[in-house]
Amino acid sequence: MTMMPSLLSAALLLSLLPWTLTEAPPMIPIAIMVKNTLQNKPLQTYKTEVISGGILLGAMKRLSDSDADFKFTYSDNDNYGPYLESVNGVAGNNEARTYWQLLANVTNSEFKPTEVGIGCIIPSPHQQIILNFTVW
């Protein structure tokens, strides 16, 4: 009976971080699409991977490390966390009221704006994330 608390916490840790005992964390495939119809740019689709249960920002950093065509910058906001500022050299602008909107597919074909930013989005397997340059 005195073993129970430690058994429970070990089980909890395993269920939260199932890869802690293995070498490489499991990766899940996702797609990141860069859409900029405002400036008549062609849609770009990048296939990448995110650690299972990990955040979109990690996948974006991995992608920019491996693909020189994909670049982004972000700022750290104390209240909202990492805020996406520019993608592939195009930055949102307060005067033009432009920004990078985040959308993710919630069914095979329906996309919805994410309620949260790149530091909080946890993509699901094969999810398609659209970075959409738009106006507010």
Ligand SMILES: *[C@@H]1O[C@H](CO)[C@@H](O)[C@H](O)[C@H]1NC(C)=O
């Ligand atoms: C998003 O679309 C992909 C490709 O159609 C699909 O595999 C994935 O299950 C979809 N995600 C959700 C949450 O429906």
Ligand SMILES: *[C@@H]1O[C@H](CO)[C@@H](O)[C@H](O)[C@H]1NC(C)=O
């Ligand atoms: C993306 O931005 C364009 C340009 O503002 C807008 O017309 C469109 O509705 C936005 N959303 C999607 C999913 O393309």
